[in-house]
Amino acid sequence: MTISKTPKESFTIMNELVLPNDTNALGNMFGGRLLQWMDVVAAICAQKHSNSNVVTASVDGVSFKEAIHLGNVVTLEAYVSRAFSSSMEIYIKVYAHNIPRGEKYLCNDAYYTFVAIDSRSKAVSVPATIPETEEEINKFEGALRRRQVRLVMAGKMKPEDASELKALFVVD
Numbered sequence: 001m002t003i004s005k006t007p008k009e010s011f012t013i014m015n016e017l018v019l020p021n022d023t024n025a026l027g028n029m030f031g032g033r034l035l036q037w038m039d040v041v042a043a044i045c046a047q048k049h050s051n052s053n054v055v056t057a058s059v060d061g062v063s064f065k066e067a068i069h070l071g072n073v074v075t076l077e078a079y080v081s082r083a084f085s086s087s088m089e090i091y092i093k094v095y096a097h098n099i100p101r102g103e104k105y106l107c108n109d110a111y112y113t114f115v116a117i118d119s120r121s122k123a124v125s126v127p128a129t130i131p132e133t134e135e136e137i138n139k140f141e142g143a144l145r146r147r148q149v150r151l152v153m154a155g156k157m158k159p160e161d162a163s164e165l166k167a168l169f170v171v172d
Helices: 031-050 134-153 163-169
Strands: 012-017 053-064 073-083 087-098 103-117
Touching: 012 031, 031 053, 031 073, 031 087, 031 103, 053 134, 073 134, 087 134, 103 134, 134 163
Parallel strands: none
Antiparallel strands: 012 073, 053 103, 073 087, 087 103
16 A cells, blocks of 8 residues: 655755856856756655656756856755656756855756656556645646646647646637
């Protein structure tokens, strides 16, 4: 029997320092490096939630709001916004800190999806999530629509079967 968990139980924070190898000629962090860090924090979060090995299934909703600069400390915060049978949607917020100036700003956020697997790489069930805060409830409620968009875009669901999406556009 799988026991449900709150987002706080898998909440994960990771800090990284932006070094010269992480930046382009303008001193701004490479987007690909940030995506790598986001994948790592999301994987740790998914493992904590599922108590299993996990694999990345999709990355979407990536939004680069502000540049991150050489010397900034990057804080990545991740939690499971919703769990399905074997997959988990992880929401990640990324903050950049210019410590000498005392500046901190939200520079990125995204949704990653992970699947829990066993030692034979077969999908295994994961605990459900119980959202508590207003933000967690909003992310939880939107997760099914985001999942249906991902499945339709990947060709794994027919658009006419995406009932949550149709409900947004079809007036009875």
